[in-house]
Amino acid sequence: MNKVLLLAEILTVASALIVGFHPNILYASVFLLFTFCGVAVMFLFAGADFLAGAQVIIYVGGVTILILFAIMLTQWLYKIKLADIRNKMVVPALLSAAVGVFLYRALHQMVAALPPQTPEALEKFTATPKTAAIGQALLGGYLFPFEAITILLLGAMVGAVWLARPE
Amino acid sequence: MVQSAQFAHSLEGWFGFLPLWGWAAISAGLVIYMLALPFGGLATYIERKIAADMQDRIGPNRVGPIGIFQFAADAIKMLSKEDFVPKGGDRFLFNLAPLFVVVGSCTAFAVLPLSKYLIGADVNIGVIFLLAVTTLIAPGLLLGSWASENKWSLLGGLRAASQIVSYEIPVALSILPVVLISGSLQIGQIVEQQGWTVFGENPATNHFWNAFHNPFTFFSMFLLFVGGLAETNRIPFDLPEAESELVSGFNTEFSGMRFGLYALGEFCDVFVMSAMVTALYLGGWHIPFLDIEKLGFALPTGLVAFIQFHMFMIKTLLVVFVVMWLRWTLPRLRVDQLMGMCWKGLLPLAFFNVLGTALWMWVFKGQSLMQLLAGHG
Amino acid sequence: MNHLMQFSSSLQGYLAVGAILFSLGVFCVLTRKNAIGILLGIELILNAAGINFVAFSKFRTGLIDGQIVALFIMLIAAAEAAVALAVILRFYRLKQTIDADEASIMRN
Numbered sequence: 001m002n003k004v005l006l007l008a009e010i011l012t013v014a015s016a017l018i019v020g021f022h023p024n025i026l027y028a029s030v031f032l033l034f035t036f037c038g039v040a041v042m043f044l045f046a047g048a049d050f051l052a053g054a055q056v057i058i059y060v061g062g063v064t065i066l067i068l069f070a071i072m073l074t075q076w077l078y079k080i081k082l083a084d085i086r087n088k089m090v091v092p093a094l095l096s097a098a099v100g101v102f103l104y105r106a107l108h109q110m111v112a113a114l115p116p117q118t119p120e121a122l123e124k125f126t127a128t129p130k131t132a133a134i135g136q137a138l139l140g141g142y143l144f145p146f147e148a149i150t151i152l153l154l155g156a157m158v159g160a161v162w163l164a165r166p167e
Numbered sequence: 168m169v170q171s172a173q174f175a176h177s178l179e180g181w182f183g184f185l186p187l188w189g190w191a192a193i194s195a196g197l198v199i200y201m202l203a204l205p206f207g208g209l210a211t212y213i214e215r216k217i218a219a220d221m222q223d224r225i226g227p228n229r230v231g232p233i234g235i236f237q238f239a240a241d242a243i244k245m246l247s248k249e250d251f252v253p254k255g256g257d258r259f260l261f262n263l264a265p266l267f268v269v270v271g272s273c274t275a276f277a278v279l280p281l282s283k284y285l286i287g288a289d290v291n292i293g294v295i296f297l298l299a300v301t302t303l304i305a306p307g308l309l310l311g312s313w314a315s316e317n318k319w320s321l322l323g324g325l326r327a328a329s330q331i332v333s334y335e336i337p338v339a340l341s342i343l344p345v346v347l348i349s350g351s352l353q354i355g356q357i358v359e360q361q362g363w364t365v366f367g368e369n370p371a372t373n374h375f376w377n378a379f380h381n382p383f384t385f386f387s388m389f390l391l392f393v394g395g396l397a398e399t400n401r402i403p404f405d406l407p408e409a410e411s412e413l414v415s416g417f418n419t420e421f422s423g424m425r426f427g428l429y430a431l432g433e434f435c436d437v438f439v440m441s442a443m444v445t446a447l448y449l450g451g452w453h454i455p456f457l458d459i460e461k462l463g464f465a466l467p468t469g470l471v472a473f474i475q476f477h478m479f480m481i482k483t484l485l486v487v488f489v490v491m492w493l494r495w496t497l498p499r500l501r502v503d504q505l506m507g508m509c510w511k512g513l514l515p516l517a518f519f520n521v522l523g524t525a526l527w528m529w530v531f532k533g534q535s536l537m538q539l540l541a542g543h544g
Numbered sequence: 545m546n547h548l549m550q551f552s553s554s555l556q557g558y559l560a561v562g563a564i565l566f567s568l569g570v571f572c573v574l575t576r577k578n579a580i581g582i583l584l585g586i587e588l589i590l591n592a593a594g595i596n597f598v599a600f601s602k603f604r605t606g607l608i609d610g611q612i613v614a615l616f617i618m619l620i621a622a623a624e625a626a627v628a629l630a631v632i633l634r635f636y637r638l639k640q641t642i643d644a645d646e647a648s649i650m651r652n
Contacts, residue, residue: 061302100567
C-alpha cells in the first residue's frame with residue numbers, strides 16, 4: 001500500500017515540477033491536472049476520503065476547466081505561440097527554494113511539539129469514513145464559516161459574471 | 168465497510184490462493200475487459216440496429232449471424248487506419264485526450280453495484296467517487312478539440328466542456344434526494360435499502376425503489392436521466408458532436424483508433440449514467456417484491472449473484488435502450504436552449520426536489536410511499 | 545527504497561511534498577509572464593496548504609478540523625480562480641494580450 005502512496009507523491013512532485021518549468025502554458029495546465037489527481041490520492045491515504053472526492057470534483061472538474069477555457073479563449077484568435085519566455089530564473093529559483101526549506105523546517109518545530117499518534121490510532125483514523133463527521137461539523141461548530149463561504153461564493157459568482165460580461 | 172460486497176473479497180473468499188491485491192487487480196481487469204469494453208464495442212452495433220429499427224430498415228447484417236460481429240469489423244478497420252496528427256496540432260495532447268474519456272468512464276465501473284456480492288469496490292464515498300471520476304471526461308474533450316488545430320473542433324470542444332460542467336450541477340442535485348433518503352453515500356447500501364418483499368418481514372431501513380419513495384424522487388429520476396444525457400453528449404444535447412452542424416464537432420480530426428477510443432468512452436459513459444439511474448432510483452439488483460435470499464431454502468451465493476447481476480443488467484440496458492431510442496426520436500437542442508434549460512430549468516427543479524424530499528422525510532419520518540401503504544394496509 | 549517508503553507515508557513525507565509544491569508555486573508566481581501562469585502558481589500554493597492541514601489532522605491531532613479547513617481552502621480557491629479568470633478575460637479584451645508586464649498603467 002505504501003508503494004501506491006509513494007507513486008502518488010512522486011507523480012505529484014514531478015507534475016508540479018513540469019508546471020513550474022514548462023514554457024507552454026497549456027502543458028503546464030494539463031500537468032496541474034495531474035498534480036491535483038496526485039494530491040487527491042494523497043488525501044485518500046491520509047484518511048480524507050470525502051476531501052479526495054471533493055478535490056477531484058472541484059479542482060479537476062472546475063478549476064482546470066476554467067483555466068483551460070481562459071487559455072483557449074485568450075490565445076486562439078491570435079495564434080501566438082504559447083511559450084512563456086523567462087530570462088531571469090536564478091533569483092526566483094533560489095528564493096522559492098529558500099521559502100520551501102524554511103517552511104519545512106518551521107513546520108518541523110510543530111511536528112516535534114505535538115504528540116504523535118499511535119499506529120493503531122492512525123489505522124483507525126484512516127479507515128473510518130469522514131463524511132458524517134464533516135457534515136456534523138459544518139452544520140455544528142463550523143456553521144459560521146460555512147455560511148460565510150456561501151456568501152463569498154455568491155459574491156464570486158456575481159462578480160465573475162459581471163466582469164466577463166459582453167459589452 | 169461492507170466487506171462481503173467487494174468483488175475482490177468475494178473472489179478471495181471463493182478461491183483464495185492469491186493475496187487480496189492480486190484478486191483486486193484481477194477483478195479490475197475482469198470488470199474492464201469483460202463488462203466495460205465489450206459493452207462499449209457492442210453498443211456501437213446495438214445503436215445501429217436500434218436506429219435501423221426506428222428507421223424501418225435492417226442495419227448491419229453481413230458480419231456474423233445478425234451482423235453481431237460488426238463491432239469487431241469496425242475495430243479492425245479503425246486499427247488499420249493511418250496514424251496522423253493534424254499539421255500544427257499538438258501530438259502529445261492529441262494522443263492524451265481520448266485517454267481521459269476512456270479512463271474517466273472505465274474507472275466508474277469499479278463502484279457499480281452489479282450484484283450484492285459483485286461490487287468492485289464498495290467505497291464509503293461511492294456516489295462522490297462516481298461524480299468525481301465522470302468529471303475527468305471534460306478535460307479530454309477540451310484538450311482534444313484544441314490539439315486538433317481546427318476552429319470547428321475548438322468550438323465543439325468548448326461547447327462540450329461547458330455543457331458537461333453545467334449539467335453536473337443538476338445531476339449532483341438529483342442524486343442528493345437519494346442520499347438524503349438512505350443516509351449514506353455508499354452505493355451498496357443505497358441499493359440494499361431498496362429491497363422490498365411481499366413475502367415476509369421487511370427491515371425498517373428498507374423502502375421500495377427510490378423512484379417510488381415519494382413524488383419528488385420520481386421527478387428527480389427523470390432529472391438525473393436528462394442530466395445524464397447531457398453529460399454524455401447524447402441527443403437531444405449532442406451539439407458538440409453534431410454531425411450536420413460542426414462537421415462532427417470536437418472529434419472531427421480524430422480518425423482510426425483515437426476516434427474509436429472517444430466513441431468507446433462515450434458509450435461506457437452512457438452505461439455508467441444508466442447504471443447510476445438504475446442503482447440509485449430503480450432498485451439496482453433487486454427483483455421487485457421478491458427477495459431471493461429469504462425464500463425459505465438457501466440458494467448458493469454464486470446463483471444469487473448471478474440472478475442479481477442479470478437483474479441489474481436488464482434494468483440498466485433498458486435505460487440504455489431509452490437513451491438510444493431518444494437519439495433517433497428527438498431533434499437536437501440549440502446551444503442557447505441547452506444552457507438555458509440547464510440553468511433556468513433543471514437547476515431550479517432540482518433544488519425544488521431536494522427541498523421537497525427533505526420536507527417529505529420530515530413530515531412522514533422518512534417512510535416511503537410503500538412503507539406507508541404497508542403500514543396502513 | 546524501504547526508507548523512502550517509510551518517509552513518504554509519514555508526516556515528514558507529506559510535509560515535504562507540501563513544501564515542494566509551495567516552493568514551486570512561489571516559483572511560478574515569480575517567473576511566469578503569462579497571467580494564467582501566475583494563477584497556476586497560486587493553485588499550487590493552495591494545494592500545498594491543504595496537504596499540510598490534512599497531514600497534521602491525521603498524524604498529530606486525530607481530529608477532522610484540519611480536513612474542514614482544507615475543504616474551505618478548496619472552496620475559496622475555486623471562487624478565487626473564477627474571479628481571477630474573469631479579470632484576465634477583461635484584461636484580454638482591453639489589451640489583446642495577457643502578458644502580466646502589460647498591466648502597467650499605474651506604474652510611475
